[in-house]
Structure formats: structure tokens, C-alpha cells
Amino acid sequence: xxxxxxxxxxxxxxxxxxxTRVTSDILQELDPSQPAGLxxxxxxSHTGKKRRMLLWVLVLLILCGFxxxxxxxxxxxxxxxxYIFITGCDSGFGKLxxxxxxxxxxxxxxxxxxxxxxxxxxxxxSERLHTVLLDVTDADHVKRTAQWVKNHVGEKGLxxxxxxxxxxxxxxxxxxxxxxxxxxxxxxxxxxxINVTLNMLPLVKKARGxxxxxxxxxxxxxxxxxxxxxxxxxxEGFNDCLRRDMKAFGVHVSCIEPxxxxxxxxxxxxxxxxxxxxxxxxxxxxKQQYGEDxxxxxxxxxxxxxxxxxxxxxxxxxxxMDHALTSLFPKTRYAAGKDAKTFWIPLSxxxxxxxxxxxxxxxxxxxxxxxx
Numbered sequence: 001x002x003x004x005x006x007x008x009x010x011x012x013x014x015x016x017x018x019x020t021r022v023t024s025d026i027l028q029e030l031d032p033s034q035p036a037g038l039x040x041x042x043x044x045s046h047t048g049k050k051r052r053m054l055l056w057v058l059v060l061l062i063l064c065g066f067x068x069x070x071x072x073x074x075x076x077x078x079x080x081x082x083y084i085f086i087t088g089c090d091s092g093f094g095k096l097x098x099x100x101x102x103x104x105x106x107x108x109x110x111x112x113x114x115x116x117x118x119x120x121x122x123x124x125x126s127e128r129l130h131t132v133l134l135d136v137t138d139a140d141h142v143k144r145t146a147q148w149v150k151n152h153v154g155e156k157g158l159x160x161x162x163x164x165x166x167x168x169x170x171x172x173x174x175x176x177x178x179x180x181x182x183x184x185x186x187x188x189x190x191x192x193x194i195n196v197t198l199n200m201l202p203l204v205k206k207a208r209g210x211x212x213x214x215x216x217x218x219x220x221x222x223x224x225x226x227x228x229x230x231x232x233x234x235x236e237g238f239n240d241c242l243r244r245d246m247k248a249f250g251v252h253v254s255c256i257e258p259x260x261x262x263x264x265x266x267x268x269x270x271x272x273x274x275x276x277x278x279x280x281x282x283x284x285x286x287k288q289q290y291g292e293d294x295x296x297x298x299x300x301x302x303x304x305x306x307x308x309x310x311x312x313x314x315x316x317x318x319x320x321m322d323h324a325l326t327s328l329f330p331k332t333r334y335a336a337g338k339d340a341k342t343f344w345i346p347l348s349x350x351x352x353x354x355x356x357x358x359x360x361x362x363x364x365x366x367x368x369x370x371x372x
Contacts, residue, residue: 074328080105083153087136087196088165090117092263093317100318102129109149136165136192146199157206160325163193164214168265170274174225176282182227189231194238208250212324213239215257217344223359254324259337259344261311291367298364309339
């Protein structure tokens with residue numbers, strides 16, 4: 001693709017050279033006194049101009065790339081007096097983020113779901129870090145926590161809100177599920193995130209700070225059935241609305257889209273157990289359509305996928321959070337993980353027919369889909 005513009009320019013120059021030679025011949029026929037070298041001079045003149053123009057375009061592109069990279073490296077100062085609130089700090093991205101930003105000097109308020117998670121985090125961090133117990137699906141609990149945070153941060157407000165809490169829910173073919181199977185991931189991943197944001201937003205506006213919503217590549221491509229994918233698609237929509245609404249207040253809103261990472265959330269054993277529990281209650285017709293060995297086959301497919309795509313380094317996501325918190329020019333979206341950058345996000349921009357072709361190749365073949 002990079003050779004295309006040059007190829008077009010060379011072709012154009014070839015046609016131009018040919019045209020000028022013909023013009024020169026015609027002029028010679030019409031006016032023998034006309035200098036024979038006119039066409040050649042015109043051709044060389046145009047060639048020189050084209051080359052100079054291409055050179056200037058190349059210089060401009062290099063300069064723009066340098067300035068863009070330099071702009072991304074500019075950081076805020078005085079982070080030691082800035083408060084940030086992070087949800088889902090019992091494990092995974094949230095726990096690592098709380099520890100990382102505590103070491104950097106931020107005043108971290110880490111929300112954990114369990115007492116054990118809170119105790120473990122406190123044991124690994126400084127006295128600056130505070131933990132609170134929070135169930136993001138409990139509206140009254142969220143309001144009380146927001147009031148406590150307001151009293152704690154005072155007039156400084158909240159520089160950063162990182163909505164990280166989330167659950168996977170049941171991942172299974174759509175016709176295996178009931179509406180209740182969709183409820184938990186949507187309650188936690190979407191309504192919990194919205195509720196926390198709305199309650200903390202006045203404090204973020206006061207500090208003219210940052211909101212960082214952790215979505216997923218599942219918010220860009222629907223590759224598995226269950227409530228997780230719809231919840232993340234909705235998070236993407238909420239994030240875009242919030243970003244535009246907060247622009248006038250000087251609040252930056254960013255969305256992080258991690259690929260497949262090895263965390264407790266993506267534990268294949270727990271995911272399989274949930275799928276097996278649903279299988280036991282399926283009708284005989286559906287079991288016949290999918291086949292008794294469907295789950296075993298799908299597990300084999302999953303192992304191949306995770307071997308190719310699974311990211312082990314959780315710091316890749318925390319680095320995105322860090323840039324969104326500390327850069328003078330945070331990005332609106334961050335793709336985290338090699339699989340997100342090289343496969344999922346590029347595929348999300350492709351035509352639907354190509355998406356379907358590649359994603360359906362990863363699906364497990366059904367035993368008898370015509371048995372309906």
C-alpha cells in the first residue's frame with residue numbers, strides 16, 4: 001500500500017513525459033523554427049516540481065509524527081496532592097493499578113468488594129492508600145461511599161475515577177440462556193459503572209480531572225454469547241456520551257479496551273463450570289442439536305485461542321490507565337494487549353462479512369443443527 005502513491009506519481013509522470021514529447025513533435029511539424037528540446041525541458045521541470053512536492057510532504061509527515069509523539073509524552077505535575085478512586089481492586093487490573101499509583105505518589109482510594117481483598121491490598125501498599133468496601137450494584141452503598149469520598153478529598157475534588165469493576169458472567173450460546181443469565185454482567189459492568197460515575201462526577205468536575213472506563217475488545221466485536229458482550233457495547237456508548245458532555249468542564253474521558261488477559265475474571269475453569277451447570281438444564285432438543293461432546297470440543301478450541309492471544313502482563317492495561325491519568329493530552333481510546341492491537345481492533349473496522357467469516361471459523365461445529 002505504501003508504494004501506491006509513488007506508483008501513481010511515476011505513472012502520471014510517464015504520461016506527462018509522453019504528452020510533452022508528442023506536443024514537441026507537433027510543434028516541430030507546425031513550426032520548424034520551434035526548439036526541439038522544449039518538450040524535454042517541460043518534462044524535466046514538471047518532474048523536479050513533483051519530486052520537491054513529495055519531499056515536502058514527507059518532511060511534513062515526519063514532523064507531524066514527531067510532534068504527535070512529543071505531545072503524548074507531556075505529563076502533569078504535582079501528582080502527590082491528587083486523589084484517584086478505583087473500583088474492583090480485589091485482584092487483577094484494579095489491584096495492580098492501586099499498587100502502581102500508590103507507589104507513584106497519588107492519593108489512592110481503592111474500592112474492594114471483599115474484606116479479604118481490602119486487607120491484602122493494605123498489606124502491600126503505603127499508609128497513603130485508603131480502601132473502602134463497595135458493591136457497585138448497591139445504589140445506597142454507592143451514595144454513601146461517594147459522600148465519604150467527598151468528605152475525604154475536600155476542596156481538591158477527585159482527579160481520577162477509574163471504573164474497573166466487572167464480571168464475566170456466563171459465556172455460552174445465546175439459545176442456552178435466559179434473561180437472568182444476562183442480568184449480573186449488565187448490572188455490574190454497565191449499571192454499576194454508570195451509578196459510580198454519576199455519584200462521583202461532581203468531584204471530578206471540581207478537579208477538572210479524568211474519568212477512565214475499562215471496557216473490552218468485547219465492546220467492539222461480539223465473539224461469544226452472554227451478557228458480557230452487550231454490557232461492554234453499552235459501556236462504549238456511555239463512554240462516548242460522557243466524553244462529549246464533559247468536554248466543556250475540562251474533564252477528559254478515556255476508554256480502555258483490553259484484549260484477552262490472564263486474570264481471575266477469565267479463569268477457564270470457572271467459565272466451564274458455569275457452562276456445564278447450564279448444560280444440565282437444557283432441553284433434549286438443544287442437547288441433540290449441539291451434541292453431547294460440544295463443551296469438550298469448545299474447550300479444545302478455547303485452548304488454541306488462548307495460546308495464541310492470551311496476554312500475561314497486566315501492566316499493559318495499567319500503563320494505559322497511567323497515560324490517561326497523567327498525560328496533558330490523554331487519548332480517547334486505548335487498546336491494551338498484542339491481540340487487541342493486531343487482531344481484534346483492526347477486525348472491528350473491517351466489513352461485517354469478513355468479521356463473520358473469521359469469527360465463525362473459531363466456533364465449534366454443531367452435531368445436528370437441523371434437529372429442530
